[in-house]
Amino acid sequence: MRMGMGLHLEQTQKLIMTPELRQAIVILQLSTLELTQFIQQQLLENPVLEIREEPYDKEAEVAEQKEETETFDVDWEEYFQDGSDLGYIRSPREEAREYSYENYVSDSITLQEHLLQQLNLALPHGQKQKIGEFLIGNIDDYGYLQVSLAETARYFQLPEDEIGEVLQLIQSFDPSGVGARDLVECLLIQLNQVNGCHPDAAEIIRHHLKDLGDGRVAKIARSLNISIQEVQEAADLIRTLDPKPGRRFGALNDIRYIVPDVVVERVGKEYVVLVNDTAAPRLGVNPLYKALMRRDTCCDTETRKFIESKLNAAAWMIKSIEQRRLTLYRVVTAIIDFQRDFLVKGVKALRPLTLRQVAETLGMHESTVSRATANKYIQTPQGVFELKFFFASGVNNSSGSTTSSECIKKMLQELVQGENTLKPYADQEIANHLKRQGIQISRRTVAKYRNEMGILSATKRRRY
Secondary structure (H helix, E strand, O other): OOOOOOOOOOOOOOOOOOHHHHHHHHHHHOOHHHHHHHHHHHHHHOOOEEEOOOOOOHHHHHHHHHHHHOOOOOOHHHHOOOOHHHOOOOOOOOOOOOOOHHHOOOOOOOHHHHHHHHHHHHOOOOHHHHHHHHHHHOEOOOOEEOOOHHHHHHHHOOOHHHHHHHHHHHOOOOOOOOOEOOHHHHHHHHHHOOOOOOOOHHHHHHHOHHHHHOOOHHHHHHHHOOOHHHHHHHHHHHOOOOOOHHHHOHHHHOOOOOOOOEEEEEEOOEEEEEEOOOOOOOEEEOHHHHHHHOOOOOOOHHHHHHHHHHHHHHHHHHHHHHHHHHHHHHHHHHHHHHOHHHHHHOHHHOOOOOHHHHHHHHOOOHHHHHHHHOOOEEEEOOEEEEHHHHOOOEEEEOOOOEEEHHHHHHHHHHHHHOOOOOOOOOHHHHHHHHHHOOEOOOHHHHHHHHHHOOOOOHHHHOOO
16 A cells, blocks of 8 residues: 655635534524623723714614725625514604613611611620620521521630520510521421410420421320321411521522513514513614724725724624524514414414424534523513423323323413312322313323422311
């Protein structure tokens, strides 16, 4: 065999992940709020970008784009296309806005601040106040003390009894149960503040809390030598107590609002898809840099290259945002076509749907559909839902078609809500009920759906 060296020309196709393509993929996955934050960051990094606040003039924009394409190698017309057909509505921003105190929201008070206010009233000054401040500083967001009396006593070089007196005072503060060292103590503190509490409730909390959680009411009754009805009454009282008394304060109680990325409205007999771009500012290119680039002697070569790179980066970003809007519009339109019955009848009419079905309908890759629906919400006549909600698995029914898992969960929930609490349905009984309605489902699948919905087992749902 002869061996040698030579030059050969060969053409091959390779997919290269360019920075622009990587940016487009990232933008596609962003929610409306995330996109707004991303745009604000890009405005800081790219001086060419600016927010368009002037009223929209289509003819002026087209003329401006035509002038730009004569100067640069970037297809501005493609990037600044009109999006009115995709539900994007441009409106002039308000030039003046009246200030109102309603526009300002005060920070919610934290648990520690709430406790310190009460401490300052109970112990205005002195060593005990310092001990109280130290203990309150070691109470977590759920209201539990995270430092022992022994550690605190060593820190202040005082007897544990004095530390215990201050802790006992803190445990009398609002919210009830705060300052406890474990769940049992937390519940007992609250129980002691209940008027006319059940005589056996404290004993159940001390020694039978796990049995109560597992629904072993009969075992507790035998152990305490009382009736099952008395255990049930005590259990009902215990369930009114808060195991995490501090969670209604501060960060744990912050309200999170969902801004829908897409809105579906009914117009006549049809449903219209509107991409919600109102939260994200409309971007444009600063005319100062366009004017500079039209002059041959505006700047040196290095500066010119810098401006050109920023112009190209701005163009790619604007194109990526427009492409995100177009892709999101197409994907949601396809989903609505599949789930039209849901818009009228609700969850029970939800059909099984996969990413592949939507991708094949639109001629896209599954990963593109997945990215377009990630972390996004849709506002429909039936409420606000995550886009992933519409991709539901299915179970075969007697007619040969499939029923979505969300529909089955709704039916399961209705069965549990209407059951006899003295004899709740076991998983197999629920499966039998669903089979009589034409749903072919196993006991194991019922248990899986029940756990996903946070519904307790029949043993724990039973009342006496």
